[in-house]
Amino acid sequence: MKQGKKTIVTVGLLTMIFMLASIPALAAPPDNYTCKLVFMGMSMPMAKLGNKSRVENIMMGDLVTISLMDVKKSITMNTKNKTYFEQAAQERIPSIDDPNVVIEKKKIGTETIDGHPCIKYNAVFYKKDKPQEKFNSVLWEAQDLGGLSIKNEVTIPPDKRREGGPDKFTSEIKEIKIGAATAAMFEVPKDFKKVSSMNEVMGVGQGDMGELMKQMQKKSNPKEPKGKE
Numbered sequence: 001m002k003q004g005k006k007t008i009v010t011v012g013l014l015t016m017i018f019m020l021a022s023i024p025a026l027a028a029p030p031d032n033y034t035c036k037l038v039f040m041g042m043s044m045p046m047a048k049l050g051n052k053s054r055v056e057n058i059m060m061g062d063l064v065t066i067s068l069m070d071v072k073k074s075i076t077m078n079t080k081n082k083t084y085f086e087q088a089a090q091e092r093i094p095s096i097d098d099p100n101v102v103i104e105k106k107k108i109g110t111e112t113i114d115g116h117p118c119i120k121y122n123a124v125f126y127k128k129d130k131p132q133e134k135f136n137s138v139l140w141e142a143q144d145l146g147g148l149s150i151k152n153e154v155t156i157p158p159d160k161r162r163e164g165g166p167d168k169f170t171s172e173i174k175e176i177k178i179g180a181a182t183a184a185m186f187e188v189p190k191d192f193k194k195v196s197s198m199n200e201v202m203g204v205g206q207g208d209m210g211e212l213m214k215q216m217q218k219k220s221n222p223k224e225p226k227g228k229e
Contacts, residue, residue, distance in 0.1 A: 030146060034180040035173040049181040066186050078201045082192045085201045093135060093160055100128050113151055114174055116142035
């Protein structure tokens with residue numbers, strides 16, 4: 001049972017990371033677009049509309065994660081078995097889009113990313129009520145896209161890291177289509193069934209979940225030496 005709980009928590013943390021990466025830091029207008037989110041070697045369709053974001057993680061059973069920042073809630077859907085699970089947004093690392101977050105930037109250079117001329121910044125961000133909990137990031141803001149951050153490298157403090165997880169992660173958005181997001185992308189289809197656990201959304205048992213997580217870790221760490229546990 002403890003192992004089952006641990007795998008559920010692990011999935012929750014992965015979902016949180018996907019949501020954090022899917023909301024580009026310091027995004028100025030436009031706030032309506034679709035793109036491909038590249039995160040830890042995985043490419044996933046993504047959409048953003050105001051305070052809503054959607055990430056399609058086809059590597060984990062055709063899951064779709066919708067983040068609703070205004071109500072601090074996330075919805076995970078499975079497009080195969082037509083189920084969905086709702087939960088409060090987990091904020092081990094605060095979202096930079098949160099109005100209660102303070103952001104300090106310092107320009108460190110310029111760089112072109114995928115043909116977009118960018119200003120590169122070192123950034124520190126923290127919640128207003130927790131100024132002692134600071135997070136470091138490097139941002140690349142595309143000047144031809146209104147200052148939209150198209151690349152974000154976040155350093156994870158030791159006390160916020162998952163066991164065996166990386167000390168930093170980088171997210172990047174590509175194939176950006178301004179104005180392509182629609183309200184329907186952030187709604188649960190009427191024929192989907194609400195369930196009470198992530199396992200039900202995944203359509204697997206607790207034992208299968210552990211194996212699935214191992215496969216995910218291998219895909220996200222392709223350079224890991226063989227035979228290393």
